[in-house]
Amino acid sequence: MGKASRSPLLDVRRQRKGPFALFLATSLLGGCTFIGDYGRGDFGRVKPELRFDDMHNWVGWDAANSSGMPPSVYPLTDDERLLRDLAFPLIQPPFDRQRWYSLLMEYGVLHTPPEFPQFDGVQYWVRLEAYWRRSEASAYAQIATDARNDVVGIGPFFAAGTRVADMDHKRAKSLAFVSNLSMAERDQALFRNNENAAVIAWVCRSLHDRAGAYRYALERLVIAAPSSAALDSERAVVLLEARINDACRPYGARYIVSKG
Numbered sequence: 001m002g003k004a005s006r007s008p009l010l011d012v013r014r015q016r017k018g019p020f021a022l023f024l025a026t027s028l029l030g031g032c033t034f035i036g037d038y039g040r041g042d043f044g045r046v047k048p049e050l051r052f053d054d055m056h057n058w059v060g061w062d063a064a065n066s067s068g069m070p071p072s073v074y075p076l077t078d079d080e081r082l083l084r085d086l087a088f089p090l091i092q093p094p095f096d097r098q099r100w101y102s103l104l105m106e107y108g109v110l111h112t113p114p115e116f117p118q119f120d121g122v123q124y125w126v127r128l129e130a131y132w133r134r135s136e137a138s139a140y141a142q143i144a145t146d147a148r149n150d151v152v153g154i155g156p157f158f159a160a161g162t163r164v165a166d167m168d169h170k171r172a173k174s175l176a177f178v179s180n181l182s183m184a185e186r187d188q189a190l191f192r193n194n195e196n197a198a199v200i201a202w203v204c205r206s207l208h209d210r211a212g213a214y215r216y217a218l219e220r221l222v223i224a225a226p227s228s229a230a231l232d233s234e235r236a237v238v239l240l241e242a243r244i245n246d247a248c249r250p251y252g253a254r255y256i257v258s259k260g
Contacts, residue, residue: 056087059084059091060076060199063202064195067201071192071195072191072192077167080196083160084199087199090157091203094124094150125217125220128143128221136221136229140229140230141229143233144232144233144237148240150240154207154244204251211240
């Protein structure tokens with residue numbers, strides 16, 4: 001019981017500080033560009049040597065805090081950890097992928113709390129115009145690529161979300177049958193259920209924001225630089241909108257996490 005008696009919050013603080021120290025050292029060694037070049041491997045993934053099991057724990061912490069309840073100190077299950085890992089690409093703004101600071105966002109050093117919008121259509125359109133203004137074909141292709149990347153991420157995330165939600169339902173029901181259950185144990189179990197629900201809610205809000213941003217940019221690109229490529233982008237956005245509605249509908253129209 002020696003290890004269990006230590007406050008889990010101490011371990012949490014250590015985990016949050018570790019990645020920041022790592023990146024601070026990396027910055028001093030080679031500068032901001034080095035962070036992006038060294039930290040990313042194939043397909044933009046974080047290199048294995050820079051990954052650790054709970055690197056996306058901050059997703060759950062921030063989601064829980066935004067709902068008005070604290071995160072749980074209980075350890076994550078494999079599916080709960082996977083849920084947070086799969087949530088990150090769906091809450092990170094698409095135009096921040098492959099930037100030098102994207103690795104800092106991966107670790108939660110730079111991120112936007114879920115109570116604030118991550119980005120909107122105007123912001124996405126401005127970025128799109130700034131980076132792809134020399135070719136409308138590239139701009140249309142970027143919208144289609146961003147929408148399709150989100151479609152690819154939806155399936156695995158909500159598959160994990162379904163498993164987590166099922167276990168949370170069973171956890172809540174089992175509380176009535178636990179002998180000598182303390183109030184602290186009950187609270188931590190419910191905090192974790194809320195935390196998991198808040199992660200899913202955050203992703204749903206983010207996905208709706210993203211789809212709205214893609215459509216906003218596409219509509220303005222069509223009148224600024226008409227092209228037959230618009231049809232392919234439109235199909236990608238329509239597919240994304242359909243997948244979002246199907247995936248998020250079971251979690252409620254407004255995706256509000258209860259504070260009670």
